[in-house]
Amino acid sequence: MKPAQSKKWLTKLHDIIYEADTPMGKLFDIVLLILILLSVVFVMMESVGSLDAKYHKLLYIGEWVITIFFSLEYIARIISVKKPYKYIFSFYGIIDFLSTIPLYLSFVLTGSSYLLTVRALRLLRVFRILKVTRYIGESNKLKRALLHSRPKILIFLFAVIIIAIIAGTIMYLVEGEENGFESIPHSVYWCIVTLTTVGYGDISPATPLGQFIASIIMIMGYGIIAVPTGIITSEYTRSDQYVDINTQCCAHCNESQHADGAKFCHKCGEALNVDEFSS
Helix, strand or coil: CCHHHHHHHHHHHHHHHHCCCCHHHHHHHHHHHHHHHHHHHHHHHHCCHHHHHHHHHHHHHHHHHHHHHHHHHHHHHHHCCCCHHHHHCCHHHHHHHHHHCHHHHCCCCCCHHHHHHHHHHHHHHHHHHHHHHHHCHHHHHHHHHHHHHHHHHHHHHHHHHHHHHHHHHHHHHHHCHHHCCCCHHHHHHHHHHHHCCCCCCCCCCCCHHHHHHHHHHHHHHHHHHHHHHHHHHHHHHCHHHCCCEECCCCCCCCCCCEECCCCECCCCCCECCCHHHCC
């Protein structure tokens, strides 16, 4: 194969594997998503003794088919970028590797207990769903809303922790060890359970004052649950002002966060493969 043809073939392969704005890229991602979900289902079915005994051979064959596909995909991702180590040592590159090798290791690891532990790593493929669905426009808005809400939510959680410590200490002083509040950490645990409206019931106040304080904490819990939702919703409604991010992935540095209409990578300056999107 001539160098020019080889380069064109690798560019086309890169577009299919790393992009999601082209018909072939979308089809590849959909197939990938289906195989990821099937892989997770197979692992779950294997953990059920009756299902594994009945369908073990079928599940084993299905696992090998999926593993071979992901092995080929992993190799294709490496050869279609100019700097393979950028992908190999990225988060998703490590996830892809760890979720592909367990079945191959079954030839080396003979102990069943160790094998089950290693094979469970295939569940890590579910993280790929987060990247596969990135071509859906609304997912980018949700991602931005969560990122911009992070400082406010952290401050809110810090305030909740302070409230739980203060209220837990008060309940320890009011109720005492005889009513199950054995220590301040134990009382703080009760306060957190009450604030989140979980209510395990393993500890409960017995004195009138303790019950009154518990009632106040329960009412506060309803408001506390609504605050993070309001913060994220507010940021989500503001997300339309941000520049839309598409799925173009730079073949040189593997950067994927590019604005719509970008012709060059904002990280390394390499020209993006925009011909596929210019129709």
